[in-house]
Amino acid sequence: MKPHYLNFFGFTREPFGSELELDQILQTAEVVAVAERFDYTLRLGAVALVTGEVGAGKSTALRWAISRLHPSEYRPIWVTATSGSILELYRQLCSALDCDLQGSSRATLLRIIRRQVLDLVLSRKQTPVLVIDEASLLRLEVLAEIHTLLQFEADSKPYLPMILVGQNHLADLLTYRTSLPLSSRIIARYHLQGIDRETLGTYLLHHLKITGITRPLFSEQALTAIHQGSGGILRRANHLARGALIAAAAEKIQQVAAEHVRVAATELL
Numbered sequence: 001m002k003p004h005y006l007n008f009f010g011f012t013r014e015p016f017g018s019e020l021e022l023d024q025i026l027q028t029a030e031v032v033a034v035a036e037r038f039d040y041t042l043r044l045g046a047v048a049l050v051t052g053e054v055g056a057g058k059s060t061a062l063r064w065a066i067s068r069l070h071p072s073e074y075r076p077i078w079v080t081a082t083s084g085s086i087l088e089l090y091r092q093l094c095s096a097l098d099c100d101l102q103g104s105s106r107a108t109l110l111r112i113i114r115r116q117v118l119d120l121v122l123s124r125k126q127t128p129v130l131v132i133d134e135a136s137l138l139r140l141e142v143l144a145e146i147h148t149l150l151q152f153e154a155d156s157k158p159y160l161p162m163i164l165v166g167q168n169h170l171a172d173l174l175t176y177r178t179s180l181p182l183s184s185r186i187i188a189r190y191h192l193q194g195i196d197r198e199t200l201g202t203y204l205l206h207h208l209k210i211t212g213i214t215r216p217l218f219s220e221q222a223l224t225a226i227h228q229g230s231g232g233i234l235r236r237a238n239h240l241a242r243g244a245l246i247a248a249a250a251e252k253i254q255q256v257a258a259e260h261v262r263v264a265a266t267e268l269l
Contacts (some may be wrong), residue, residue, distance in 0.1 A: 005249035012212035016238035022067040026206045034061035037188035045158020047185040050165045052192030055235025058165050075126045081134045086142045121159045136166030144178040194232020218256045225261035240264050
């Protein structure tokens with residue numbers, strides 16, 4: 001049974017959800033900027049840094065950038081970082097690369113990972129692309145060591161481009177002296193900030209169309225309230241927009257007003 005507000009507005013699915021198909025991702029200036037740096041990093045086999053607040057759209061932008069890669073030429077390797085040791089990261093990489101774990105030492109796991117990367121590059125003619133999401137969770141001692149993953153043939157072959165994705169303080173972690181071997185390899189950086197009000201209006205309308213709605217449901221005042229309440233951060237804007245729709249439907253009003261956004265904000269806070 002559909003929730004009342006879905007029937008009231010005529011939605012075909014839950015609006016402002018995170019389960020978007022790749023062709024449903026809105027190509028904002030921020031998404032395109034991330035993709036440009038992603039492409040540049042791949043060409044040089046280096047390291048890129050993508051930062052932003054929680055919910056700013058970092059992972060979504062990377063999903064879109066990766067989707068443009070031809071599967072016969074590239075092998076994306078996506079791991080989500082934890083606050084564990086370098087061994088835990090190596091095990092995640094081995095799992096993503098379908099390696100057989102033949103030991104538990106750092107040296108053994110590193111050798112297995114390198115062997116698998118070389119097999120991809122030299123035998124299968126694929127370029128591996130390592131994306132470490134939530135990299136701001138990594139310990140300093142892990143950041144001090146993971147550059148060794150990139151070293152092939154006396155550090156002369158850029159076989160494994162790496163994209164580090166994390167919250168704002170990841171950039172601070174990379175300024176430590178122990179992080180220098182990794183940070184010195186970074187050739188591109190992008191920080192996702194909140195989108196402006198005009199882009200937010202386009203974003204909300206885009207998501208309404210995905211759910212089968214072509215008419216604007218948010219008043220200009222409601223758009224302003226959502227932008228102010230979310231700071232232009234996409235996840236917050238999604239929550240506020242959905243909550244405001246629920247508040248409007250409860251009053252049987254077809255267009256969302258600023259007051260409905262304020263009601264939604266009280267729930268979120």
